[in-house]
Amino acid sequence: MRIIKSEDITTAVTNLCLPAAVKLPDDVMKALRDGAVMEESPLGKSILNQVVLNGEIARNESRPICQDTGYAVIFAEIGQECFVEGSTIEAAIQQGIRDGYKAGYLRKSIVDDPLFDRKNSTDNTPAVIHLSTVPGDKITIVLAPKGGGSENMSKINMMKPSDGEEGVFKFVVDSVIHAGGNPCPPTIVGVGIGGTFEKCAEMAKRSLLREVGSVHPDPRYAALEKRILDEINRSGVGPQGLGGTVTALAVHISTYPCHIAQMPVAVNLNCHAARHAEVTI
Amino acid sequence: MAISITTPITIEKVRQLKAGDEVLISGEILTGRDAAHKRLVTLVNEGKPLPVELKDATIYFVGPTPARPGEVIGSAGPTTSYRMDAYSPILIEKCGLTGMIGKGERDESVVSAMKEFGAVYFAAIGGAGALIAQSITAAEVICYEDLGPEAIHRLTVKDFPVVVAQDSFGNSLFESGPAMYRK
Structure with missing residues (x-):
């Protein structure tokens, strides 16, 4: 049994927020570059070239690719030989999102009540969290910010x-x-x-x-x-x-x-x- | 070859723009999204004064990321425009709004107001927030600060690249563009 402190989960999630917002994965960048070559419309080609340029600026200057830095969707796989000490895994992840969106100057896009109040929760929480268990003693966390x-x-x-x-x-x-x-x-x-x-x-x-x-x-x-x-x-x-x-x-x-x-x-x-x-x- | 225009966009300028024109906008524009539009239209419907002048104004549908220290603004690409369709015709008819910048197609009620009263809808590149921020030279919140990213800002832009997506004559690049490439 491996003991993991909940604070370490929080820190790991905090440190995911900015990279997720500023760095498009290589496979997506490649697909966009290929798309710009394949596109037959001159305007469409120009748009795709600007999208590729945007991806490069975002990565180089550590700026969000898009102003909608999304709903924080988390997929976490918990090795069943892990014991998490401190808060719950969910609470640790929520705190990581809270800290990471603030530190990264990312947009807070969540309203607390969906119908009546629609007041911004001001820290982009809550995240939507999908947990599953896997063999082993490691925890893998994927943050997929999802635009509205x-x-x-x-x-x-x-x-x-x-x-x-x-x-x-x-x-x-x-x-x-x-x-x-x-x-x-x-x-x-x-x-x-x-x-x-x-x-x-x-x-x-x-x-x-x-x-x-x-x-x-x-x-x-x-x-x-x-x-x-x-x-x-x-x-x-x-x-x-x-x-x-x-x-x-x-x-x-x-x-x-x-x-x-x-x-x-x-x-x-x-x-x-x-x-x-x-x-x- | 892109057309350079400077705000305010008067009716005369609106009527010269055609769907498909590539335009570089310079000057002052306003920002507004769902929540700010709702407040403005509520005031219009109650006959109350607005906190911002909309005559010949251009509203950019955007909620930027917070500016980091030393920056004018964070990333600032367009949001999807159809969510403003319920509000835009009122601002065009009652307040003299002439320009809108967003992404995605507008509905018949907006097109009808654009034709009758003279307004133009530009598409900016959705998801190109880091690139577009480079054409914004100044930004200040002018009202509804409590809305956070949805507050109304006044932006000063220099050669902000957009395309006339729907013009004041009822032409739409969302129809003519795809029709050219449908196979």
Whole structure:
């Protein structure tokens, strides 16, 4: 059994906040550079070149890539041989977000009551935390700041098993085209298929973390991802919805067993600022 | 070749701009998002004076990150504009607002007000907050400081790069642009 102090979790999370906001992962930068080369619209190409330049300025000057430094979404894997001493893991993570967003001069974008008060919580908490257990004595924490504009274009559809592959294809493609320029295309399209209502949505979100350019291990899903991506990029939506041939950078599907009566499908879009940072304690 | 324009954007300037024009804006602009718009429109509907002059003004839909010591402003890219669709027509009709900067398409009610009263909607590059901040030379909060990032700021900009996305004649680059590249 390894003892980990809750303060060490807080410090680790604090130290993730700024890098997550200023440094686009290399796979995303590469996809944006490739997109700028492939884009057929002159305006779209100009936009993508400016997006790449923005990514470089952000990284070099340690400035947030986007002013929307997001809802702090955390995926944490807890080695079951760890014993955390002090506060709960969740409380330690929340404190890390609180400290990190303040120290990094990141935007505080969370309101406490969603309907009536809508008063800014002033420290970007609470984070949304997904915990799972894994073998071993380490804790791995991923912070994925999620922007509001792309999140607003998410969709979930409790489809029928008979809707089949064509139903999934049409629902995902239509969701992305309907979103137009709102989610800051070119987007990464996260898709969850199966599970329950909430499991499906969580899978769609988690899919956004997969390396851009990676291939799905199941060839049937790999083929479906490619088919959906090609169709989205034939839509003409383009960078920022102003026309072009690069509307999405990747489609990532995750699946889970589901009920005999169901086939839930969720679509979660990530803007081109597909940020995430990871630490292992 | 981009067109350079200086604020305030008068009706005459609005009518010269066409969807697809690349524009560099210089001068003073205001910032405002959901919460600030709601307050402004509430005042208009109650017949009360506004804390800020909107005649011939341009509102940039943005909530910047906090400025670090020594900086004018933090990252400052556009937010999605459709959330302001419920408010913009009132500000255009009743207050003489002529310019809006954001990202994503505006609805029919906004387009209709833009045509009738003369206003233009520009798209800035969403997610390019670090780059856009370089064209902002001064920033000050002028009201609603309690809203934090949603407070209304006055920004001074120099060659702020935007595209006319929807013009005052009902033309939309969100329709014509994708139509050109649909396969």
